[in-house]
Amino acid sequence: MKVGDYLRVPYLVTAQSVPREDGTWVRHVEHPELPGCVAEADSILDALRLLEAKRIETVLDMLASGRIPPAKRPLLGVTQARRRVARAGLANRIEPLWEKDAESLSTRAG
Template identity: 70%
Template sequence: MKVGEYLRVPYLVTAQSVERPDGSWARHVEHPELPDCTAEAESIVDALTQLETKRIETVVSLLKSGRTPPMRPYLLGDVQARQRVRRAGLAEKIEPLWDTDASSMRVG
């Protein structure tokens, strides 16, 4: 499979409001299917934006370590997935990898 196909997987998102030690509240979001793929911010929009960046980085990191990210029987469209990469500010880093065979990503 190509790297771009793994980046098209629509992972489950969970969200909850959590109280911080100082008494303020934050929105905590995560992709429970991916290791350590969480984000927290005051606004849900900011938390989800951070989570999207973390998802992309986590999937690429898993591939580089030789592990296969969880898959689904359906994928997001190619254009939609590429737009998510651009919005996350990772286009320069990820676009060159998009059509790379994921098995060739392994480092070490």
């Protein structure tokens, strides 16, 4: 698979409001299928934006370490996935990687 294919995988999102120690509330969101892929913010929209960037970074980190991210669902369309990358503010970084073979990112000796 190409790097872009892994970035087209739609992952489950869980979201909840959780109290902070100071009595305020924060929106906690995560992709439970991806290790450590969580974000928190005061608003749900900000939390989801942060989570999107974290998802992309997590997928790239997994590929770089030779681990294959789960891909259990039909892929999003290319245009939709690229818009998500752009909204996460990572288009300039991801565009050169999009068509590369995912194995080419691995830093593990093979």
